[in-house]
Amino acid sequence: MAVTIKDVARAAGVSASTVTRALTMPALVHPETRDRVRRTAESLGYHPNRAARGLITGRTGNLGLLVPDLGNPFFPSVVKGVQARAHEADYAVFLADTDEDSAAEIGLVRKLSKQVDGLLLCSPRMTDDELRTLVGDTPMVLVNRRLARVPSVIPELLDGMRQAVSHLTALGHRRIAYVAGPRSSWANRERARSARTVVAAAGAELVEIGNVAPQFEGGVAAADQVLAAAVTAVIAYNDLVALGLLNRFTARGIAVPGDLSVLGFDDIPLAAMVHPALTTVALPKEQAGRAAVDLLLQLLAEPDRSPAARRELPTQLMVRASTGPPGTATD
Amino acid sequence: MAVTIKDVARAAGVSASTVTRALTMPALVHPETRDRVRRTAESLGYHPNRAARGLITGRTGNLGLLVPDLGNPFFPSVVKGVQARAHEADYAVFLADTDEDSAAEIGLVRKLSKQVDGLLLCSPRMTDDELRTLVGDTPMVLVNRRLARVPSVIPELLDGMRQAVSHLTALGHRRIAYVAGPRSSWANRERARSARTVVAAAGAELVEIGNVAPQFEGGVAAADQVLAAAVTAVIAYNDLVALGLLNRFTARGIAVPGDLSVLGFDDIPLAAMVHPALTTVALPKEQAGRAAVDLLLQLLAEPDRSPAARRELPTQLMVRASTGPPGTATD
DNA sequence: ACAGAGATCGCCAACGTTTTCATCGATTCT
DNA sequence: AGAATCGATGAAAACGTTGGCGATCTCTGT
Known part of the structure; x- marks a missing residue:
């Protein structure tokens, strides 16, 4: 079977307690024996049994x-x-x-x-x-x-939303949609709230759409509602939803960003891979x-x-x- | 602390061994006591300590x-x-x-x-x-x-490759590129080998390009070599590489599939989300x-x-x- | 009625480690 | 010089569970 602490103890000519101490509380053993124990442990390929350790310490690692x-x-x-x-x-x-x-x-x-x-x-x-x-x-x-x-x-979602909306209003957008994610998601509630605050502060108008599933399909499903809302820009709950929007817009012949600007959240790797590359709020x-x-x-x-x-x-x-x-x- | 097997044993008026048996070897205890033990275990919220069990059984779960x-x-x-x-x-x-x-x-x-x-x-x-x-x-x-x-x-990579190449040759392609993934990848070696076999069997010509990293960037990096190879279709090591190709082709104004057909491997969810949607060999x-x-x-x-x-x-x-x-x- | 078999259950050792507690020199202090 | 402290180590208990072994009891067959 596996090599245990007793094997090391025997080989190093010390007790099991000393082996433990040499390995986990080095200050408590004589430097010389400590090194000897460590070397023999190393050479025997000893690794403490985590179950046994966990049993006594109550920690699993x-x-x-x-x-x-x-x-x-x-x-x-x-x-x-x-x-x-x-x-x-x-x-x-x-x-x-x-x-x-x-x-x-x-x-x-x-x-x-x-x-x-x-x-x-x-x-x-x-x-x-x-x-x-x-x-x-x-x-x-x-x-x-x-x-x-x-x-x-x-x-910092509020700040992220502020950056996003500033960007859009600076471009001249005055009527912006937010496509909401799952109701049960704190992130969604927070993003929606931030959007309301920030868009209002910028003197623009917010149209809320959704909730949709936080996936590509959710975006596809919301796309037509976005178009019907007569906005010039849309902020999606996340990048996946934004990609769904993009896909459906392309299918319906809507030019992005010509007819409609699309903005996501998360900055998943995918966001930079699609065409057009997605403007998005990068989260750490x-x-x-x-x-x-x-x-x-x-x-x-x-x-x-x-x-x-x-x-x-x-x-x-x-x-x-x-x-x-x-x-x-x-x- | 947590409730142990002894607590259950005491509450049920039996020994610890009987508790163990009632829970893990039901056949060995009297149905009546078994049920009683199980009920008390349930009501006390007993869950065996996995470290202790692991220590003796040698299994971690x-x-x-x-x-x-x-x-x-x-x-x-x-x-x-x-x-x-x-x-x-x-x-x-x-x-x-x-x-x-x-x-x-x-x-x-x-x-x-x-x-x-x-x-x-x-x-x-x-x-x-x-x-x-x-x-x-x-x-x-x-x-x-x-x-x-x-x-x-x-x-079944060989079969997948056969499907892919049959599709391409049926469309009329006669000179096909394969963009190879990491040399250290068995999947890549296997796909490359299959491609050689199948393309040869179809009487077409194979151009091998790479190796590249199995990522989007790998595809981007390989795209120009593909163009220089004067092929009409390209099979990528995987979908990520295919997407990189697609991206670079779009940037260089190459029409897909008009100028060049692109085919991937894996069928990652993303493959269906991009434009044009990626033809690919779906792996389970x-x-x-x-x-x-x-x-x-x-x-x-x-x-x-x-x-x-x-x-x-x-x-x-x-x-x-x-x-x-x-x-x-x-x- | 009695031996043997089978069912049911309790006792106890074991798993490999950590952690008191005690021991034993060696050192320091008064 | 004796007492107290300190440093280094070993012995043994404990962690919660499982499983071998044996004890007890109930049947079954003769």
Whole structure:
């Protein structure tokens, strides 16, 4: 079988306790024996059994990460950030995809919470109340959602929306549509609210359309309503929806940005690959993942302090080819 | 703290062993006590401590999944399939992204192998030799790669390529390019080989270009070489590369499919969203993930039998708008 | 009625680690 | 010089579960 701590102890001529100490509390053993123990451990290929360690310490060395839909390219980016940071800290991460289903989400939180030291909930779809009942059970941090008393990492959406709307009004747009995402999404509620605030402040008019699914199909479905709304620009809940709009507009012969400017949110890699390239508000994705792990690790290290740390990460407008002055269609 | 098996035992008036048996070997206890134990366990909210169980059984109840790049939409689909099937079987899955780096890959296999019952390697980039040294250490199954004596789930690439080339030659193409992906990718070697075989069999001519990174940028980089090769159709290593080609062709004013037909591999969701929609060979993604878990679970259940089970999954050509008869550009 | 078989269950050791607690020199302080 | 402190180590208990072994009891067949 695998090499255990006793094997190392025997080979190094010390007790098991000393081996443990040499490896995890180096200050407590004589430098000479410490090195000897470490060398023999190394040469024997010893790796502590995490189950045994977890049994006594109560820690698993694992983190859990829940995302609504890996199919939305936004989330893989966050996952990458989480992974990178977690592996640096020698944590492994359980990933679970909830398929945009809040019931599945709750079940997975319950199930995973026993197997991890802490949980990362990315854009959870459950209600605030449901979320609250789960908090306290396990250390957790929210990504892309805010809730009182719960640590979270969120983007500066209001500022992102301000950049987007400033861009559009500077181009001359005065009547702008917002295609809303899922009602259960905090990000959507926040974006809608920001849009209202910012558009009003700019003295322009906002038309709200939706809600639609946060996917390509949602955009396709909303496109005709956008056209009927007689706007000159449309801000989509996210890039996937924006791509759906773009697709349907192309199919109906609407020129973008000539007839209609389209603006997304997220800046998924895809946004720069399509034609016309999508103007969008870039959200920090990998960075959010890393920050969330940092927050969680900090929480695990000092459980009592700072009940609700919050990190707000900057956003940035990426101006590409899908936005322009209104009414400049060439044909 | 958490409720342990002793709490349940005390509450139900039996010994800890009986609780264990009532829950995991129901046949061994009297139906009446079994039900009583189960009810009290339920009411106390008892869940066995996995670390303790793992310590004695040597099983973790975890699976590991390695993918080269979550940013490639192909992999999230596989991941989804793996997750779904694993959760059904009450396994949790560790996900790790190797960033297309074979060294990181090897390290992660080593590291994860101690924390899981089995490993799923999706499109591993390491060499056959490296792979072989890792096998035997931990039960593992390969996805999208074949190696003697190792269980694997792969797509019927030759047949997929045959469908693709038949489609192109039926349209009248006689000189076809293949843009190769990473040299370290088995899938690429296999696709290239299939392309040679099938194109030759069809009496057409194949021009090989590359290797490029399996990403959008790879396609962009290869596009001009494709144009210089004077072909009428191009088959890309995968959809991402195909999209890169498409993008660069559009930028250079090349009409697709008028001047040049473009064909991809994978059928990532994105393929249907772009304009023109991409003709591509659809690979079973979620299905491959599920099949791989099935194989692994079967392997864990009966470690000795069938040293190298292999599942080959069918592929299917999705004809969309990026392919057509050669030389029909309208402008 | 009695031996043997089968069903049901409790006791206890074991899994590999961490963590007190105790031990034993060696050093420092008074 | 004796006491107190400190540094380094080992012995043993504990973590929560499982599984082998044996004890008890109820049947069955003779």
